[in-house]
Amino acid sequence: MENTSSSTIYRKERGSTGFWLVVIGAALWGVDPLFRILLLETMTSTQIVLIEHIIVSLIAIPVLWKFRDDLKQLRLRHWIAVIFISWGGSALATVLFTLALTHNDPNTVLLLQKMQPLFAIVLAKFLLKETLPRHFGGLFIIALVGTYLLTFGFTLPIGSWNNWIHAGSLLSLGAAALWGGSTVMGRLMLGQARYETVTSLRFVVALPLLFFMTWNEGAPWTLPAGTGAQAAVILNILGQALLPGLLSLLLYYKGLSSTKASVATLAELSFPMAGVLVNWIAFRTLITWEQLLGFILIWIALFAISKQQERTTPISDTAPKLRTE
DSSP states (O other): OHHHHHHHHHHHHHHHHHHHHHHHHHHHGGGHHHHHHHHTTTSOHHHHHHHHHHHHHHHHHHHHHHTHHHHHTOOHHHHHHHHIIIIIIIIIHHHHHHHHHHHSOHHHHHHHGGGHHHHHHHHHHHHSOOOOOTTHHHHHHHHHHHHHHHHHTTOOGGGGGGGGTSHHHHHHHHHHHHHHHHHHHHHHHTTTSOHHHHHHHHHHTTHHHHHHHHHHHOOOOOOOSSHHHHHHHHHHHHHHIIIIIIIHHHHHHHHHTTSOHHHHHHHTTHHHHHHHHHHHHHHOOOOOHHHHHHHHHHHHHHHHHHHHHHHHOOHHHHSOOOOOO
16 A cells, blocks of 8 residues: 555656656747847858757767667657657758748747647647546647737737738748647657657757758858857857757656656747746846736646646656666
């Protein structure tokens, strides 16, 4: 009886911790535009993503060697998931999102990214046979309303519907679909390999595609004049690669290993909240009452989902099945 009780407590802590690791990992994505927009002044979107992946791969390749036994356990469906995550979620989606920032109003790009949960929930239900938490639909609507308030406040963007249908919006929707699908594929992979292995594969396997895309683009490689400007570019690249790149995904996949994909995709709504804070700190953009209300609504949804995770997340169903050494 005592062992059963201890196991139950462990499952509760594991489920809740995993959920909040996804929240923190996704929140780190909120600082991504801060680096990326500055880098777009001197580099193309494809060049930025390629360099980011090269930097992270220097760390990821030794990790893959250390956990090479994980690779031996992967089957065809897992390698298909790896290709989708790395080529789709890591390479193409990041390039599409970066391009969208150059073609569209950032607010529209941000709001369209909230379509990710819709793509992920549908795929998780069909591919992973996941059951949704109680009242998930209502909580999801609350979170989306909060996200809308963070982006537009109480106004309606009726006067700029053309912003929703031109190239920037299509690029943003494409990124949302690929990232939503990557959440599901990542959850599938984490039933077979460590989160460090999945994170490393995401960056390393994307390199051939990114090299081809950059070569095909044919854009010249340039750096701004002046030592100070060049140092700033290098620091931005390193910050982009290591913070919203490597660190965020390590936390994200660690949390995803004990969190349902359909639940994790709602936790990812912490991204717009972090974006608001970055705008406030970096650009002195004050938080409005509408944005504060949006924060509150999203956190209500996140807290409710987290409590359900504590009660219902079984370790046997969610933890990665790894070979012990």
